[in-house]
Amino acid sequence: MQPILKVNLTTGETTKYEIPQEWERDYMGGASLAARLLYSHLRADLDPVSPEAPLLFLNGPLSGTAGPTVGRFVVCGKSPATGLWAESNCGGFWGPELRFCGYDGLWITGKAERPVYLLLIGGRLEVRDAGAVWGRDTYESQEIIKSEIGVPNTHVLTIGPAGENGVLFAGLFCDHGRTAGRTGLGAVAGSKNLKAIAVKGTQKIPLARPEVFASLRGESNRALKADNVSQVTHELGTAGVADYADYLGSMPKKYYHQGAMANVDRVSGATMAETILTGVSACHACVIACGRVVNLGDGVKRKGPEYETVVGFGPNLLNDNLEEIVRLNEICDRYGMDTISASNTVGLAYHLFEMGVIGEAEVGFPLLWGDTAAAGRLLELMGSRAGIGDIMANGSRRFAARFGVEEEAVQVNGLEVAYHDPRGVSGMALVYATSPRGACHNKSDYFFVDWGQADTSLGMEYFEARAGAEKAANVARHQDWRSLCDSLVMCLFGNVPGETVAGLVNAACGYDFGVDDLLRCGERGWTLKRVINNRLGLTRANDKLPKALLEPLDDGPVAGYVPPLEEMLVAYYAARGWDPVTGRPAQATLLRLGLEDVAKDLWG
Amino acid sequence: MAAIFPSPEWLNGLDEKLNGDKKYSQIARNWEGELCILVEAGGPLKEPMIFYLDLWHGKCRKAEIIPELGSLKPAFLLTASFENITKILKGELDPMQAMMTRKLRVQGSMAYMMRNVPTVLDFVRCAREVTTEILS
Numbered sequence: 001m002q003p004i005l006k007v008n009l010t011t012g013e014t015t016k017y018e019i020p021q022e023w024e025r026d027y028m029g030g031a032s033l034a035a036r037l038l039y040s041h042l043r044a045d046l047d048p049v050s051p052e053a054p055l056l057f058l059n060g061p062l063s064g065t066a067g068p069t070v071g072r073f074v075v076c077g078k079s080p081a082t083g084l085w086a087e088s089n090c091g092g093f094w095g096p097e098l099r100f101c102g103y104d105g106l107w108i109t110g111k112a113e114r115p116v117y118l119l120l121i122g123g124r125l126e127v128r129d130a131g132a133v134w135g136r137d138t139y140e141s142q143e144i145i146k147s148e149i150g151v152p153n154t155h156v157l158t159i160g161p162a163g164e165n166g167v168l169f170a171g172l173f174c175d176h177g178r179t180a181g182r183t184g185l186g187a188v189a190g191s192k193n194l195k196a197i198a199v200k201g202t203q204k205i206p207l208a209r210p211e212v213f214a215s216l217r218g219e220s221n222r223a224l225k226a227d228n229v230s231q232v233t234h235e236l237g238t239a240g241v242a243d244y245a246d247y248l249g250s251m252p253k254k255y256y257h258q259g260a261m262a263n264v265d266r267v268s269g270a271t272m273a274e275t276i277l278t279g280v281s282a283c284h285a286c287v288i289a290c291g292r293v294v295n296l297g298d299g300v301k302r303k304g305p306e307y308e309t310v311v312g313f314g315p316n317l318l319n320d321n322l323e324e325i326v327r328l329n330e331i332c333d334r335y336g337m338d339t340i341s342a343s344n345t346v347g348l349a350y351h352l353f354e355m356g357v358i359g360e361a362e363v364g365f366p367l368l369w370g371d372t373a374a375a376g377r378l379l380e381l382m383g384s385r386a387g388i389g390d391i392m393a394n395g396s397r398r399f400a401a402r403f404g405v406e407e408e409a410v411q412v413n414g415l416e417v418a419y420h421d422p423r424g425v426s427g428m429a430l431v432y433a434t435s436p437r438g439a440c441h442n443k444s445d446y447f448f449v450d451w452g453q454a455d456t457s458l459g460m461e462y463f464e465a466r467a468g469a470e471k472a473a474n475v476a477r478h479q480d481w482r483s484l485c486d487s488l489v490m491c492l493f494g495n496v497p498g499e500t501v502a503g504l505v506n507a508a509c510g511y512d513f514g515v516d517d518l519l520r521c522g523e524r525g526w527t528l529k530r531v532i533n534n535r536l537g538l539t540r541a542n543d544k545l546p547k548a549l550l551e552p553l554d555d556g557p558v559a560g561y562v563p564p565l566e567e568m569l570v571a572y573y574a575a576r577g578w579d580p581v582t583g584r585p586a587q588a589t590l591l592r593l594g595l596e597d598v599a600k601d602l603w604g
Numbered sequence: 605m606a607a608i609f610p611s612p613e614w615l616n617g618l619d620e621k622l623n624g625d626k627k628y629s630q631i632a633r634n635w636e637g638e639l640c641i642l643v644e645a646g647g648p649l650k651e652p653m654i655f656y657l658d659l660w661h662g663k664c665r666k667a668e669i670i671p672e673l674g675s676l677k678p679a680f681l682l683t684a685s686f687e688n689i690t691k692i693l694k695g696e697l698d699p700m701q702a703m704m705t706r707k708l709r710v711q712g713s714m715a716y717m718m719r720n721v722p723t724v725l726d727f728v729r730c731a732r733e734v735t736t737e738i739l740s
Contacts, residue, residue: 228703228710235714243718270715452700
């Protein structure tokens with residue numbers, strides 16, 4: 001891989017960091033390599049929004065190569081929302097452009113005296129005043145900075161007012177609305193007075209066997225384009241699965257408290273395609289193009305929502321108006337907030353209002369299910385940290401705890417649950433409980449496996465959507481695969497066979513890896529993140545689900561069912577080789593993965 | 605009526621099943637569109653076979669084996685190897701798993717397909733229930 005550029009915003013010092021080759025081989029890149037690089041820096045006493053807290057942007061060995069769905073990068077650090085490992089990956093063109101500058105990563109520490117943005121053109125870094133864009137939203141900021149730089153095809157990654165205001169679910173945005181949304185790393189950037197990073201490069205990405213890679217790239221992209229999942233995602237966006245999710249009972253409604261909703265089919269990717277869709281958008285070299293472009297009748301081209309946003313601002317709030325979802329999505333984007341955490345926290349507010357825990361005295365206006373105008377007002381308050389929004393901006397766990405009802409928040413370890421209900425797809429119970437960044441659906445999108453995407457070439461088996469402990473080892477294997485994808489950094493919507501991925505990695509890096517070797521890399525990264533979290537204070541007791549997900553629904557296709565989480569966890573620890581009492585990876589497991597130094601730190 | 609898959613008798617059996625099954629009639633009540641199933645040659649099947657079914661509001665208006673697609677543009681064309689299609693019919697492979705893992709290719713409107721997954725799944729149930737034997 002290419003070097004990482006280290007930047008200290010306090011001193012202005014920059015250094016070129018060469019990644020140890022054995023770490024490249026063992027961790028590949030992306031999130032797993034970031035975990036290795038940050039392992040000793042993420043201490044329990046480190047304040048995530050202090051100057052010394054690291055913010056690491058990293059590509060993978062396939063990023064920007066025009067291989068199948070590999071135009072992504074990841075940003076990592078310590079989450080101000082969870083206090084644990086933070087990672088969030090993002091599409092668009094920014095990551096590849098960083099590689100074209102001759103760097104595979106940017107490692108930011110320190111705090112600038114005043115708001116700045118970084119400009120990296122070719123190999124040269126410049127720190128520029130960001131006074132003109134501080135306070136501006138993410139869409140405006142990108143355009144202003146691009147205009148100021150004046151170099152065509154410059155790509156800008158920016159925070160919005162939410163990141164500046166320390167909203168704990170603030171993200172980083174590029175290429176209009178492509179988002180590194182989760183775990184609050186936009187607030188970390190804001191704490192450093194870092195508004196944006198603009199990149200423009202011209203270099204070629206190094207490949208070990210370029211001719212082999214070119215051939216594989218063409219073949220794999222053609223196969224991917226013809227794939228059924230790609231067809232659905234291209235035609236309907238990621239929200240194309242909404243109808244099926246509803247049918248299986250895995251689409252949450254009314255803040256996870258209702259199993260069925262009238263007219264739910266009005267808010268789906270299919271409905272979007274038949275009504276407001278005017279075009280599609282793609283990340284770098286992607287043949288799927290899942291991004292949506294919509295028009296609400298005012299002639300303005302807007303970003304169409306993906307699945308999580310559709311459900312979060314749709315059925316989660318008992319709203320069946322797709323156009324309102326588009327508007328709420330845009331508020332989040334402009335402020336620079338993650339739509340999952342934002343909509344989840346809004347849903348919690350409606351829930352607490354219905355319970356009588358909060359009222360108009362606290363909120364300033366009524367919160368009635370289906371009222372999207374109120375949701376929009378809450379988002380504005382959160383993004384600007386005004387009124388009750390100042391409390392909600394700290395995320396659902398702290399919001400609920402502030403009113404003495406922490407158990408009502410549908411979150412795990414401080415990260416809000418995404419919109420795949422484990423009562424409909426039980427594998428997500430384990431995924432949410434054991435994800436290294438809280439209740440995340442992307443560290444393993446096991447709902448796809450529960451729906452049928454059990455790829456036998458990866459050694460996956462197919463279990464019933466509501467099977468129990470028998471699927472624990474399968475979940476662990478899928479997490480390992482997705483951990484590998486996060487290190488490459490590869491989009492989860494690319495349904496690419498394992499053997500093909502191995503071929504691409506080998507051609508890019510000069511390795512001779514098989515699928516099992518890749519899975520071991522994934523497991524190594526997953527395990528290392530677990531140890532990082534253990535050292536940050538995470539224990540067996542953190543592997544849990546919120547109350548709402550352990551209570552049966554009264555209606556809908558999965559009424560009466562709850563996943564047997566405890567039994568699943570026991571089987572999961574056994575499959576992983578983790579200590580069942582402490583939840584820590586066993587010494588033998590760490591040694592098997594070549595993590596001798598980590599084993600010594602953890603077990604002495 | 606039960607019969608060996610793939611054969612004209614099997615298709616007739618499926619035709620009768622679809623037109624007599626109350627559950628299918630209810631679930632597929634909004635379905636409009638022709639469906640072709642292309643079974644690729646392989647194993648004991650020496651030549652590819654195409655089953656044509658005209659499915660309309662919970663009924664099957666026409667079912668026949670056609671020699672080639674020609675200019676026919678069915679609403680949906682499902683293509684699979686003989687091995688995979690028989691696994692689906694024997695209940696060894698979930699139809700959604702087949703679609704999501706490259707074992708069953710789907711051509712047609714994905715919006716319509718995703719809206720009507722229950723119909724597709726119940727169609728497969730009917731096909732399984734009329735399949736008692738597989739060509740070997």
